[in-house]
Amino acid sequence: MSVTGADRYTVISADCHAGADLLDYRPYLEKRYHDEFDGWAATYVNPYEDLVADTADKNWNSERRIAELEQDGIVAEVVFPNTVPPFFPSGSLMAPAPTAEEFERRWAGLRAHNRWLADFCAAAPGRRAGVFQILLNDVQEAVQEIRWAVEAGLRGGLLLPGTPPGSGLPELYSSTYDPIWAVCAELGVPVNHHAGSAAPPLGDEPAARAVFMVETTWFSHRALWHLIFGGAFRRHPDLKLVLTEQGSGWIPGVLDMLDYYHGRLVAAASKAATAESRFGAGLAASMGKGPSEVWRDNCFVGASFMRPHEVPLRDRIGIEKIMWGSDYPHDEGTYPYSREGLRFAYARVPSDEVAAMLGGNAARVYGFDLDLLDPIAAKVGPTVTEIAEPLEEPPADATSPVFARGASVRVW
Numbered sequence: 001m002s003v004t005g006a007d008r009y010t011v012i013s014a015d016c017h018a019g020a021d022l023l024d025y026r027p028y029l030e031k032r033y034h035d036e037f038d039g040w041a042a043t044y045v046n047p048y049e050d051l052v053a054d055t056a057d058k059n060w061n062s063e064r065r066i067a068e069l070e071q072d073g074i075v076a077e078v079v080f081p082n083t084v085p086p087f088f089p090s091g092s093l094m095a096p097a098p099t100a101e102e103f104e105r106r107w108a109g110l111r112a113h114n115r116w117l118a119d120f121c122a123a124a125p126g127r128r129a130g131v132f133q134i135l136l137n138d139v140q141e142a143v144q145e146i147r148w149a150v151e152a153g154l155r156g157g158l159l160l161p162g163t164p165p166g167s168g169l170p171e172l173y174s175s176t177y178d179p180i181w182a183v184c185a186e187l188g189v190p191v192n193h194h195a196g197s198a199a200p201p202l203g204d205e206p207a208a209r210a211v212f213m214v215e216t217t218w219f220s221h222r223a224l225w226h227l228i229f230g231g232a233f234r235r236h237p238d239l240k241l242v243l244t245e246q247g248s249g250w251i252p253g254v255l256d257m258l259d260y261y262h263g264r265l266v267a268a269a270s271k272a273a274t275a276e277s278r279f280g281a282g283l284a285a286s287m288g289k290g291p292s293e294v295w296r297d298n299c300f301v302g303a304s305f306m307r308p309h310e311v312p313l314r315d316r317i318g319i320e321k322i323m324w325g326s327d328y329p330h331d332e333g334t335y336p337y338s339r340e341g342l343r344f345a346y347a348r349v350p351s352d353e354v355a356a357m358l359g360g361n362a363a364r365v366y367g368f369d370l371d372l373l374d375p376i377a378a379k380v381g382p383t384v385t386e387i388a389e390p391l392e393e394p395p396a397d398a399t400s401p402v403f404a405r406g407a408s409v410r411v412w
Helices: 022-028 031-043 054-059 062-071 100-122 139-151 175-187 206-229 251-269 283-287 291-298 311-317 338-346 351-366 370-380 384-388
Strands: 011-018 074-081 128-130 191-194 241-244 299-304 322-325
Touching (some): 011 241, 011 299, 011 351, 022 031, 022 100, 054 062, 062 370, 074 370, 139 175, 191 206, 206 283, 251 283, 251 291, 251 311, 291 299, 322 351, 338 351, 351 370, 351 384
Parallel strands (some): 074 128, 191 241, 299 322
16 A cells, blocks of 8 residues: 555554443343343442443444544444443453353343344444354354354454363363354454453452453463464464454564474474374374464454554564554543554554554455545544654553553563
């Protein structure tokens, strides 16, 4: 893409969040659950301050979202969940896997969210790619829901739950989930894995919260090596995996590590006399390509508010792999200072690379129509000249970590 200083970037946020107000899910539930839902909702106390504040309607007020995103220079969004669906103890993104007794009602609640989301996306044609939800407890139910979601126009792909220790679910490398990978590859459905959805419960002590902050992205990253070593991409070469809101600076180092283990284990497998040979037995045949090749051919990163220290690694990550996100409407997101956040990170980056990371890559992965979005961006998008101007001082009231000074590349 060739751009000039006066041109405006078409910005697609690859990481936003939305959901219905609690009672507004009721019409989307099957009627047989209505009485039970009424009793549950009457006693449920929402634990999230931002979902009961005056600004909570950012999650479901379509007109407000469009206005605020356009004010922020954004013309389209990938919509992950945020609110509490029926029969869930918390937001579904971080809720533990349901027990066998909980599964039926939780599944009904997620299906209600998916149906609400289809209507929410239809209210802004071409500007929202809704990420629908599944549970891993029943693979065939999940496959049916994937097919329904594609028919319903939810183009954001599925949200892959985690399988944290203690979940009782097979690990993500298990062939149990092959029907899910197969239908996603067949229908061109991106598999999204978002931070926070794979960590085990840690409790409520102050130390537990600190440990969560340190470990949560590592647990989210596990989906990458589980699917690689499990051979999902060998069996389904059209499968696309997107790792969202997990940072991006960790990727080159982790790929180096995975390549090392892959090479070491495959080599050891041919030496039957070594103790290590059993660890690599069958690995080459089952997983196919090496980790870096899989990343190159099948994987992407939803690099929410990409930070300045990560930008120099963009060539090693793959410029065509990176999709910027604002994380609207979260406090750690860049709204209402997305333009400033973009300047802070991308001021010295060539404009064609910026254009790819801000919208071109997301349009390709999620199927946005740039012929529809470019004319809107021509009115509200940030200009090339604007983003090229370095930001000397972050806004005083900005709350996004993108503006944090002294940040460095994480180990994971």
